Amino acid sequence: MRRKIIAGNWKMNKTPSEAVALINELKPLVASNDADVVFCVPAISLIPAIEAVKGTNIEIGAQNMYFEESGAYTGEIAPNMLTEVGVKYVIIGHSERREYFNETDETVNKKVLKAFEHGLTPIICCGESLQQREQGVTIDFVRQQIKIAFLNVSKEDAKKAVIAYEPIWAIGTGKVATSQQAEEVCKAIRQCIAEIYDNEVAEAIRIQYGGSVTAASANELFSQPNIDGGLVGGASLKADFGKIVNYK
Ligand SMILES: O=C(CO)COP(=O)(O)O
Numbered sequence: 376m377r378r379k380i381i382a383g384n385w386k387m388n389k390t391p392s393e394a395v396a397l398i399n400e401l402k403p404l405v406a407s408n409d410a411d412v413v414f415c416v417p418a419i420s421l422i423p424a425i426e427a428v429k430g431t432n433i434e435i436g437a438q439n440m441y442f443e444e445s446g447a448y449t450g451e452i453a454p455n456m457l458t459e460v461g462v463k464y465v466i467i468g469h470s471e472r473r474e475y476f477n478e479t480d481e482t483v484n485k486k487v488l489k490a491f492e493h494g495l496t497p498i499i500c501c502g503e504s505l506q507q508r509e510q511g512v513t514i515d516f517v518r519q520q521i522k523i524a525f526l527n528v529s530k531e532d533a534k535k536a537v538i539a540y541e542p543i544w545a546i547g548t549g550k551v552a553t554s555q556q557a558e559e560v561c562k563a564i565r566q567c568i569a570e571i572y573d574n575e576v577a578e579a580i581r582i583q584y585g586g587s588v589t590a591a592s593a594n595e596l597f598s599q600p601n602i603d604g605g606l607v608g609g610a611s612l613k614a615d616f617g618k619i620v621n622y623k
Pocket residue numbers: 384469541545546547548549585586587588606607608609610
């Protein structure tokens with residue numbers, strides 16, 4: 376049985392002092408024995424967030440990192456900067472980064488490899504646009520994203536990866552995928568992982584759904600056989616996140 380993983384993607388919200396205040400508010404609400412809980416906060420809040428979650432079940436994740444070790448990459452953050460302060464997870468290839476910051480399947484792959492090299496767990500995002508869904512190419516498109524993201528990733532590392540299936544049309548729109556739509560694609564992703572590696576990796580890897588998840592939709596989504604939790608945007612910034620973590 377795979378352990379659920381429920382992560383909040385705070386995106387570009389909350390100043391460092393606001394982040395600490397929100398963590399203190401959410402701490403008692405997100406206690407869970409059944410799920411891993413991760414708060415992916417803005418880079419500048421990583422250090423105070425790690426301090427604020429000490430002694431709790433919450434882990435802290437970054438929303439991005441660069442794929443080089445160090446050097447002349449103004450504005451970027453290196454993997455060892457994240458690990459030194461105690462970051463455990465890093466979101467890679469969110470659709471907003473692909474759309475606004477030119478991330479590609481190739482840079483996603485480089486970042487995934489680099490994250491594993493440093494012992495960080497990548498939360499690898501994939502998902503189709505509304506146009507692609509209407510064209511009937513959702514599964515082909517997501518399979519391509521996954522195949523490229525996992526190029527040269529070892530079997531042992533792949534088992535530890537987290538994949539977030541986030542249909543772009545469901546992100547921030549209030550238009551959550553139906554549990555059938557989400558399950559269909561998450562199942563196809565697991566099948567794709569089985570083809571790249573084997574059933575052992577496919578059974579171990581955790582696949583989240585993301586896109587307008589709320590306390591009202593969490594239970595049905597996370598009860599699907601191939602959905603191992605969620606990557607939550609807007610609702611992770613509210614007390615509701617406690618209900619999402621304790622969705623049962
Ligand atoms: O992009 C998301 C999480 O990474 C989803 O955002 P919303 O939950 O706000 O739709």
